[in-house]
Each structure stands twice: as structure tokens, then as C-alpha cells.
Amino acid sequence: QKEVEQNSGPLSVPEGAIASLNCTYSDRGSQSFFWYRQYSGKSPELIMFIYSNGDKEDGRFTAQLNKASQYVSLLIRDSQPSDSATYLCAAKNRDDKIIFGKGTRLHILP
Amino acid sequence: DAGVIQSPRHEVTEMGQEVTLRCKPISGHDYLFWYRQTMMRGLELLIYFNNNVPIDDSGMPEDRFSAKMPNASFSNLKIQPSEPRDSAVYFCASSLVPEKLFFGSGTQLSVL
Numbered sequence: 001q002k003e004v005e006q007n008s009g010p011l012s013v014p015e016g017a018i019a020s021l022n023c024t025y026s027d028r029g030s031q032s033f034f035w036y037r038q039y040s041g042k043s044p045e046l047i048m049f050i051y052s053n054g055d056k057e058d059g060r061f062t063a064q065l066n067k068a069s070q071y072v073s074l075l076i077r078d079s080q081p082s083d084s085a086t087y088l089c090a091a092k093n094r095d096d097k098i099i100f101g102k103g104t105r106l107h108i109l110p
Numbered sequence: 111d112a113g114v115i116q117s118p119r120h121e122v123t124e125m126g127q128e129v130t131l132r133c134k135p136i137s138g139h140d141y142l143f144w145y146r147q148t149m150m151r152g153l154e155l156l157i158y159f160n161n162n163v164p165i166d167d168s169g170m171p172e173d174r175f176s177a178k179m180p181n182a183s184f185s186n187l188k189i190q191p192s193e194p195r196d197s198a199v200y201f202c203a204s205s206l207v208p209e210k211l212f213f214g215s216g217t218q219l220s221v222l
Contacts (some may be wrong), residue, residue, distance in 0.1 A: 043213035102152030
């Protein structure tokens with residue numbers, strides 16, 4: 001079973017601090033990795049994607065990928081209350097299937 | 111573009127009834143995915159299409175579920191007969207390439 005694993009949380013982070021979200025995947029053939037944000041009662045929306053080992057930064061968000069360890073992470077700097085949501089990690093395998101983790105609930109404390 | 115459009119937004123039905131969920135993908139997107147989301151199992155891939163052709167339906171839970179994409183502008187997911195355990199939010203998503211998915215608003219299905 002090819003899976004994407006995430007800690008369900010909730011992860012509580014003070015406003016202004018760095019939130020760190022982690023994800024592991026089991027399929028070594030996975031090629032691309034994504035972070036989606038889902039507000040309660042809403043649909044997921046893509047916020048970051050990464051293909052290569054290392055870091056990728058976009059504004060307050062940094063995605064990190066380590067293919068040797070099969071590990072993906074998302075850092076959110078200067079956390080805001082509006083960042084409170086569930087963050088879904090996803091991986092695309094060689095069959096073009098996009099598999100999601102169950103998500104981590106993030107709560108930014110004002 | 112209006113984005114991915116799903117209908118209905120909410121569906122309440124009785125066990126044994128047929129349920130049809132509908133999706134209109136973003137124009138020009140070649141890929142269409144159907145997912146189901148529950149608290150217990152998260153977001154599960156049911157089936158996906160490329161250029162209207164079903165590519166992988168291994169996530170369809172059983173024969174009660176079927177999905178079609180008769181043209182580039184429309185797909186439906188049918189459950190017949192429906193069961194209480196089918197209650198979930200069903201999302202349709204489309205993409206230009208099978209990576210950056212754009213999700214519809216979802217259909218909240220309740221089977222009583």
C-alpha cells in the first residue's frame with residue numbers, strides 16, 4: 001500500500017512563530033510533492049509544490065524535500081491566525097496518481 | 111473561468127437509492143479526478159480520467175460505484191445502491207497536468 005503519512009495534530013503555534021509540518025511517503029517512485037491547505041468546510045487549495053531535493057521558498061512558505069529519507073516538510077514563517085487550517089501533503093507516483101495524507105490540523109494562537 | 115463546478119452541494123438520500131454526483135472541470139484541463147473525504151480515511155482517490163478516458167479506477171470501493179466522462183466538459187459519479195457508509199464529501203478536481211489540482215466545492219453526501 002503506497003501511503004503518505006502525516007501527524008494529525010492539532011499543532012498549536014503562537015502567532016508570529018514558525019510552524020513546521022511534516023510528511024513521509026512510502027513510494028520511492030514518487031516524483032512530485034504538494035502541500036494543500038484546507039479550511040474547515042472548504043475544498044483543498046494548492047499552496048506549494050516541490051520536485052527536487054532541497055528547499056523551495058514562496059513568500060512565508062518553504063517546502064523541503066529529502067528523497068533519500070522520503071520526507072517532505074512545510075515551514076510557515078511569521079504564522080498568522082489566517083494560517084489556521086488543515087494542511088494536506090500529497091505525492092504523485094509514476095502512475096500519475098496523486099495520493100494524499102490525512103492532513104495535519106494547524107492552530108495559530110493569537 | 112468559474113473553476114471546477116460540482117453539483118449538488120448537498121445530497122441527502124435513503125439507503126438503497128441511486129445517487130448521481132456531477133462535475134464540470136475547468137475548460138482545457140485534460141485530467142479529472144474524483145476523491146472522497148472522510149474523517150477516518152482522509153482524502154481517497156477513487157478514479158481519474160485523462161482526455162475523457164478512465165486511467166485508474168482501483169480506488170473505486172466496489173461495483174456499486176461507477177464514473178463516466180462522456181465529454182471534456184462533464185463527468186458523473188454514480189452510486190447504486192447507496193449505503194450509509196458512503197456518506198462523505200465527494201470532491202472533483204481537474205488539472206492541466208496530473209499535478210496541480212483545482213478542486214470543486216465538493217458534494218456533501220448523507221445516506222440515511
